[in-house]
Amino acid sequence: MALCGKSWLANEGSKHLCLLFWFSLNVGLFWKTFLLYYHGPQYYYLHQMLGLGLCISRASASVLNVNCSLILLPMCRILLAFLRGSQKVASRKTRRLLDKSKTFHVTCGVTICVFSGLHVAAHLVNVLNFSMNYTEEFLALNAASYRGEDPRKLLFTTVPGLTGVLMVLVLFLMCTASTYAIRLSDYDIFWYTHNLFFVFYVLLMVHVSGGVLKYQINLEEHPPGCFHPNTSLQEDIPVPGSFEEPFPEYSPEAFPPEPEQFVEKNFVGICTEEPKFQSHFPETWLWISGPLCLYCAERLYRYFRSNKPVTIVSVISHPCNVLELRMRKENFKARPGQYIILHCPRASALESHPFTLTMCPTDTKATFGVHLKIVGDWTERFQDLLLLHSRQNTEILPNFHQRNYPKVYVDGPFGSPSEESLNYEVSLCVAGGIGVTPFASILNTLLYVSPTHLKPFSQ
Amino acid sequence: MGRIEWAMWANEQALASGLILVAGGIVAVAAQFKGWPFAAYSIAAGVFVCLLEYPRGKRKKGSTMERCGQKYLTAVVKIFGPVTRNYYVRAILHAALAVPAGFLLSTILGTACLAIASAIYLLAAIRGEEWNPIEQKKPPERPPVGGGTIKQPPSMPPPRPPVETRKKQPLEEAAQENPIPVTSEAE
Numbered sequence: 001m002a003l004c005g006k007s008w009l010a011n012e013g014s015k016h017l018c019l020l021f022w023f024s025l026n027v028g029l030f031w032k033t034f035l036l037y038y039h040g041p042q043y044y045y046l047h048q049m050l051g052l053g054l055c056i057s058r059a060s061a062s063v064l065n066v067n068c069s070l071i072l073l074p075m076c077r078i079l080l081a082f083l084r085g086s087q088k089v090a091s092r093k094t095r096r097l098l099d100k101s102k103t104f105h106v107t108c109g110v111t112i113c114v115f116s117g118l119h120v121a122a123h124l125v126n127v128l129n130f131s132m133n134y135t136e137e138f139l140a141l142n143a144a145s146y147r148g149e150d151p152r153k154l155l156f157t158t159v160p161g162l163t164g165v166l167m168v169l170v171l172f173l174m175c176t177a178s179t180y181a182i183r184l185s186d187y188d189i190f191w192y193t194h195n196l197f198f199v200f201y202v203l204l205m206v207h208v209s210g211g212v213l214k215y216q217i218n219l220e221e222h223p224p225g226c227f228h229p230n231t232s233l234q235e236d237i238p239v240p241g242s243f244e245e246p247f248p249e250y251s252p253e254a255f256p257p258e259p260e261q262f263v264e265k266n267f268v269g270i271c272t273e274e275p276k277f278q279s280h281f282p283e284t285w286l287w288i289s290g291p292l293c294l295y296c297a298e299r300l301y302r303y304f305r306s307n308k309p310v311t312i313v314s315v316i317s318h319p320c321n322v323l324e325l326r327m328r329k330e331n332f333k334a335r336p337g338q339y340i341i342l343h344c345p346r347a348s349a350l351e352s353h354p355f356t357l358t359m360c361p362t363d364t365k366a367t368f369g370v371h372l373k374i375v376g377d378w379t380e381r382f383q384d385l386l387l388l389h390s391r392q393n394t395e396i397l398p399n400f401h402q403r404n405y406p407k408v409y410v411d412g413p414f415g416s417p418s419e420e421s422l423n424y425e426v427s428l429c430v431a432g433g434i435g436v437t438p439f440a441s442i443l444n445t446l447l448y449v450s451p452t453h454l455k456p457f458s459q
Numbered sequence: 460m461g462r463i464e465w466a467m468w469a470n471e472q473a474l475a476s477g478l479i480l481v482a483g484g485i486v487a488v489a490a491q492f493k494g495w496p497f498a499a500y501s502i503a504a505g506v507f508v509c510l511l512e513y514p515r516g517k518r519k520k521g522s523t524m525e526r527c528g529q530k531y532l533t534a535v536v537k538i539f540g541p542v543t544r545n546y547y548v549r550a551i552l553h554a555a556l557a558v559p560a561g562f563l564l565s566t567i568l569g570t571a572c573l574a575i576a577s578a579i580y581l582l583a584a585i586r587g588e589e590w591n592p593i594e595q596k597k598p599p600e601r602p603p604v605g606g607g608t609i610k611q612p613p614s615m616p617p618p619r620p621p622v623e624t625r626k627k628q629p630l631e632e633a634a635q636e637n638p639i640p641v642t643s644e645a646e
Contacts, residue, residue: 117482120568121486121565124564124565127564128492128564151564152564152567155564155567165568165571168568168571169571169572169575172472172475172572172575173472173575175475176468176471176472176475177468177471179471180524181467181471181515181524182467182468182471184524185464185467185518185521185523185524186462186463186464186467186468188463189463189465189468376462377462
């Protein structure tokens with residue numbers, strides 16, 4: 001039993017610890033933001049107008065900020081491959097966490113969907129309240145132009161409203177195309193809709209620049225709920241239950257009141273001036289700019305690195321519809337277990353497909369190879385393009401330089417969990433069919449690398 | 460992009476839109492917003508759309524993942540024959556169902572999502588796709604082995620050649636050249 005627990009802790013413990021950390025980060029942010037808008041004096045008048053909808057919408061927005069920034073990190077494949085490869089940077093346990101990067105991405109995605117639903121619901125209530133609780137006292141605070149303005153007009157004619165609606169529709173498309181059934185049957189739909197994420201981020205950055213929700217900046221001169229000698233405040237705004245008694249006995253020693261105490265003790269002071277409101281700085285820009293820049297930099301790097309076509313050395317047909325493709329590329333280095341993404345414009349202009357390397361380039365041999373199983377339409381077209389040309393030219397020009405192979409571009413290599421097999425004393429590798437490809441590259445490495453570097457195992 | 464089956468994606472979208480309609484409708488009815496009859500309608504429409512879209516149609520190529528417990532609803536949807544098989548009908552039906560929910564703020568998103576699903580169904584219908592029910596496969600009857608004359612498993616092992624011819628070939632005469640010396644595990 002003790003061994004079971006110890007082994008669980010060693011294998012699964014760090015993964016669950018990370019998840020717990022992420023979960024508590026989200027819960028903490030939600031709670032902190034909720035309390036800020038519920039009790040914060042700078043939001044006193046806004047809270048009176050909008051009620052609970054304000055707090056829930058802002059709290060869910062802060063959770064969305066975190067998740068929209070974290071969701072990009074597992075997709076930075078070059079960075080992950082680098083972390084996997086450098087044994088000095090990360091310990092074996094940390095590297096094992098990288099195996100769960102896709103699951104983390106999915107978790108963040110689901111959280112974004114759920115909290116977007118909450119955010120939208122809360123903001124719809126806010127829109128209704130902006131319209132119903134239009135205040136003549138603090139005109140700057142209003143989003144509506146007059147009392148009782150159609151909330152749908154507010155939704156579709158303001159910048160945050162319109163971008164919000166468009167973002168929900170983009171999220172809906174991305175979400176429905178990412179279900180397991182769709183990915184299994186029509187991966188293309190998933191891939192093309194998921195690339196809409198860029199539209200989503202652009203809309204997000206415009207959405208937060210709207211500046212509809214404002215906070216009060218002159219709290220010293222105008223403590224919220226203070227007594228104005230000439231007019232009485234809060235005549236038109238319906239007062240929530242906790243603020244039933246805003247004007248108790250006027251106590252001179254309470255001026256200026258501490259913001260955290262005023263709600264409970266209901267101290268008021270004299271207003272020296274009207275409240276002034278200002279829009280927030282878009283916090284979301286700070287959250288998402290880092291990961292977004294990192295991701296864009298990575299995509300650019302991948303694009304420039306994969307722009308040079310590879311030289312196809314040979315094409316071998318194996319039984320059971322398997323094709324082996326051997327290639328050469330300058331400055332291409334890969335470790336056993338990694339995979340590459342092949343792009344052949346003649347087969348398809350938009351599609352590119354990942355394949356595990358079955359043979360990695362070594363110090364003496366620069367050739368690397370992949371084994372492909374011909375299953376779908378892209379692999380069939382690719383096979384036709386490769387074999388047709390070799391068949392055509394066999395009788396006339398046997399020299400491989402003369403063969404008219406289609407141009408193939410290689411993106412990668414990227415890391416995978418099977419890279420770790422050589423870092424353990426004992427590795428048990430189980431695979432079937434085309435799944436044997438990562439282990440083929442490991443076996444090839446064992447054959448060609450000197451035994452002093454690795455310990456080869458029999459059987 | 461030649462072999463994408465759009466109907467499957469439209470089906471997921473319609474199911475999600477149905478749920479969004481139900482959620483928006485419940486909120487509006489519970490809070491008794493102005494115009495809540497629209498919300499009551501959207502709950503009914505949402506439930507109907509969910510029931511119609513729950514059974515997944517059969518894919519043209521390959522096997523289809525069934526949703527949990529969908530065979531009961533498949534039987535019901537199958538009864539309507541060409542009305543549920545044709546995707547033009549579904550596209551028009553979803554478009555029509557979506558319109559009344561657009562008048563209320565809380566169900567307006569359900570309208571937008573159902574409208575998108577209707578558009579994708581129209582695309583699927585134009586490409587000639589159809590809803591075919593996933594039939595329950597009966598386990599195939601195994602034909603009796605040997606024409607039905609063999610009733611019991613064999614009791615004696617099959618005849619083997621004599622002992623001398625069964626000796627294994629020594630390792631030095633093996634055909635393959637091993638780069639790393641291997642030791643044989645003698646039986």
